[in-house]
Amino acid sequence: MEHIKSDCAAKILLKNDNILILTHDHPDGDTLGSAYALCRGLHQLGKKAAVLCTEDVPETYSFMWAGVEVQCFEPEFIVTVDVADAVLLGAENEEKFKDKINLNIDHHSSNNLQADFVVLESTAAATAEIVFDILKYWGVKIDVPMADCIFTGISTDTGCFRYSNTTARSHNIAAFLIEAGANSHDINQTFFETKTRVYAALERLALDFLTLYFDGACAVITVTQAMLEQSGATASECDRISALPRQIEGVKVGVTLRETQNGSFKASIRTNGPVNAAELAGKLGGGGHVRAAGCQLEGPLEKALENLLRVVEEEIS
Secondary structure (H helix, E strand, O other), X not given: OEEOOHHHHHHHHHOOOOEEEEOOOOOOHHHHHHHHHHHHHHHHOOOOEEEEOOOOOOHHHHHHOOOOOOOOOOOXXXXXXXXXXXXXXXXXXXXXXXXXXXXXXEOOOOOOOOOOEEEEOOOOOOHHHHHHHHHHHHOOOOOHHHHHHHHHHHHHHOOXXXXXXXXXXXXXXXXXXXXXXXXXXXXXXXXXXXXXXXXXXXXXXXXXXXXXXXXXXXXXEEEOHHHHHHHOOOHHHHOHHHHOHHHOOOOOEEEEEEEOXXXXXXXXXXXXXXXXXXXXXXXXOOEEOOOEEEEEEOOOHHHHHHHHHHHHHHHHO
């Protein structure tokens, strides 16, 4: 495994064809935006490329692949974007590709995905920023659809440029994208101002189960399969709920526990102040960023909560 810079990755991609781009499961704006921006750029260069995700992607992101030519080919070069661990590829893609990844492009400091070449920039607010550098190196035209993909990746991973991972670089790239025609207002309105009716129903149910621990320093929201069924929401709509616990005054650690179909729980951890979310998640077998991280916990809920709170108490102390 060789660690390289984005310009070197750009050169390697130029030498290859029939490129398959993998996203992480439970896909978000950054993994999808990075994947489809890279795919569009490769198509401009006359190369065959496609994006693959193991889960159904929410219709909210459909603008990313609108107009993208569907190309069928036998993959010869495998790229992952915004994927920090092979398990995050999803069971099917992990089994197929975990030992065949040629290039890993990511910004998670906890990254341990094995690949021939790795571009890891932990100071990047989003993987989309790294993909932007690759596109600029190629000199391809960053058209409106491509600009929309990259802008979505950066905006969603920075909480609409509100989170502490936002940098001057983030704003500079965003300014370039807006000048290139990115529909910044529509994108931000879609992902930060608009709630579907089923999401609103899910949020109401979830907030009823919000519980504070350790004198209000930790807030936990639980989303069960029953809540998803009752509201009509899907697992992908839990992303926005993850931001709610941390917003409560005095909370240092906000956690959303989402029950999976097999009875385990995915923990989305958001922190304030001195608590490092990545370190906390790391003690539970996960990883991520300083302020946003995640891990998987065994069920039932009582067991998952006990294990979580034990580590949270250690970190707060």
